[in-house]
Amino acid sequence: MQSYKIKGNLLFWKITGVFTVLLIVLGIVFVIIASHFSKTYYTDANQKLYGDIAGHLATVTQPFKNGKPDKAVTHDIIHSTMVANPSVEVYLLNPEGVIVDYVVPDTTVHMNKVDMDKVHAWLNGEGKRPLGDNPKQPDELSIFSVAPVYENGTLSGYVYAVLASTKQKEILKSLNGQFYLRLGSYSFFMALVVAFIVGVAIFYLMTNSISKVTATVKRFKEGDYSARIEEHDRGDLGMLSTTFNEMADVIVDNFDKITATDKYRQELIANISHDLRTPLSIIQGYIETLMIKMDNLSEADREKYLDIMHDKTKKLSVLVDQLFQYAKLEANLVKPEKEPFLLNELVSDILMAYKFKAEEKSITLQLEAPQKLPTVFADIALTERVFQNLLDNAMKFTPEGGSIVIKLKESKSHVKVEIVDTGIGIAAEEITHIFERHKQLGKDRIAKKGMGIGLAIVKKILELHQTNIDVSSKVGEGSVFWFDLPIGQMVEA
Template sequence: MIFSKNALYWKISAALLILLVVLGMGYLFISSYIAQQYYQESIQRLHNGLAKTALKHVKPLIKGEIQEAVIKDYLHSTMVINPHAEIYLLDPKGKIRTHAAPKGKVKLKKVSLQPIQKFIETKGKIFIKGDDPRHPKAQKVFSVAPIIEDNKLTGYLYIILQSEEDVAVTSGLFGSYILKLGANLFFLTLIGALFFGLLSIWFLTRRLRNTIQTVQRFKEGDYKARISEKDRVDFPVLADTYNEMADTIVANINELKSVENLRRELIANVSHDLRTPLAIVQGYVETLLIKENSISKEERKKYLEISLSSLGKLAKLISQLFEYSKLEAKQIEPHKEPFFISELAQDVAAKYQIIAKEKSIAIHIEKNENLPLVFADVGLVERVIQNLMDNALNYTPRGGTIAIELGLVDNHVKIKIKDSGAGIPKNEQPHIFERYRRASRTGKKSKGAGLGLAIVKKILELHNTSIEVKSKINEGTAFIFQLPAYQTGGRWTADGGRLTLDG
């Protein structure tokens, strides 16, 4: 459980441990290599003049002839000074003429002259290795001196300062020493580095732990939990992403709560609106049945007309609910075509003239001449204008006016439906197009389930356009939207055919 809660911490710790072990092993290897190089360099420095000193006392070559007896005597004396030396007599080209090394173990017939010449040039003051005749691919420290006769180079005295046996023994001892020393230092360093490393990781990840605690609090229901400014320093992208995500989640939760409240309000409104016409129809039908023989023709006709009107309202409400649900589910696709918006506006206005006349409301249309065709779904746009006209008629007092204004704005036709009603409070204007919302206009009782404007907004969204409202208390309300003008071949087709747009 502890490991699962701090998995990242333990993973980083394990990675640190592995890194320290690898670095420690590398340190041991490099230290051992450098120490061996230093040991060999010290041997060369101590004995770099051995060959030169030997030639001062012996002459291994006389007139080009090898002096075997002289070499053996020198070997005996050299073994006393450096019992691990191997002596080779080379010709001017580096070919081995004779040697004082174990018989049968010399593998090379010739050694490279490059390190020999470099040794002579620098007088043995730099660390340099030469070929080991007993091991073709190995190199060892050496001492060398040229053999000069009659001012002529006749060969080289080439001395390997470490024999194979010496290297085997000293390498083993030296390696064991370095291993013990390095191992002790390595383990002490590893423990110390691991301790301070884990402490550093714990300190450096404290803000990450705070972030995890914040996320945990949010998960447990503390929706105000946010990553603080001081904790976002180490992980700014993570902190900002989490805070934005948390804000979005909280906003969605609040929206769901709001929708739930609106849904309940809708159910209450719809229930009321359904109950009212049903109750009216039921009451009048019951009355007709009870007074079947005593009711007059005029009263029967009146009761039937009232029942029919209530059934019409009921049908309209059900139709709105069905229409909005289809729009909400995106089951309606607009079938766009070019048409004259002015003709559609006149047709809709004509349908509402009778109702407006009964309420003493004047309806008139104001339009620019030669308006172009618009490209939209005729049926859906008609539904928009009808809903806006229904809204205007509901909230326009007797003796008021409703105006449908049509104008051209750039390559769009602007439609404005304005009434002279009481107006909409400013604080309610941003919300009147929300689903299930009804505006409470000053001095006027709200009617319907509040779906008319929501349907308008959905239809206009299908046409990639929007609607705006402008309203002032006691001055009326105007709803404005735009539709794209229809273009063919770079020209507008307009009422009367006179308005053109050059392509």
């Protein structure tokens, strides 16, 4: 729980840091943009307001006389103009752009000539009017106004007026600190408001989605296993929704499997109890009979009863052994030790062991196999158990005079095994259940011989060998069981 809290706080501080950086960046960007547009606005405004001042002075004052500056006429008028508008500095230029007169102290003028290309460009009105030289500040261009002066149709010079003087810049510089402070404060406040609105909207959407997720998880916790989170297209919530829904599907599937397994175990216990109860009841009944009527029974009857009890005890021992084997297979405790061997030799030995039992029931046992059958790759002991269980099952349901044939056939990569009997057969509706230990088959079949768990063990063993067993049968005609085992050389290759 503490780790979740730390992660939650970390997420909070990450979001807080992102918003803080966003506010600072927005404030700086806003100040830069506002400053730029403020300067541009001021420049354009000066250009519009005082752009014709040079033309006015050139027309009204007649600053040149016989090609020379007329200081007596112009200084007073130009000085008055600069007093009325301190942002204007006026210069007189000759036709080549050399400064021939001005109304500023000589020590503050650092240029004696201006760039005439810019003057001509300004006069031609080519697009936006350019910035020109500022004689007081050679390294800085300024907005200006210019007008030619003619005498008797001859160009005498130019009136050149700088519209943004040094004094004006000093005043603006002193005001810039306060301006930027106020602008930064307002922009920061606006950015804060915008960020707050955006943050509230984002947090609302996040908390709303998280609330829905929480409600769905709570429903699932309280037993509504159909509850699922509405899918999101992308992002962490989308991954969370998908992960939870997949986890819920797995949990529900596991619940179903657990329920089915529990039902299976109940049926298995009931069937095992029935299988164990029958021979135990018979044994118990004969023991009680011997105890009660011991003195009244003949020697032949006593031997008969003892033979019956011995036979039932053997069957009970076999059943217990099968149950033990099946339990180990179910728990995956059996690991096959595979090796190549000749399957026809193993089957021959098994049939020899069943020969006496088959003769007692007049059942014919037969092996059909090619002379040069390749080796198979399997566990010898488990394979022997498969044949024993299949033969026990065939012997159990094959009447006297019947036959059981084991056929071995070679295919491309496997040896196919078929066990064919002429027994009572299996009904079509029961074939799919004969390998399931917890399923009960038809009453007539069970009443006749009983099924045991031999076929269930066969299926489990063959699954360990990555193969399956199949069956086909007709009632009254017999059954055919078949499966494949891999060829030894193929596996080695």
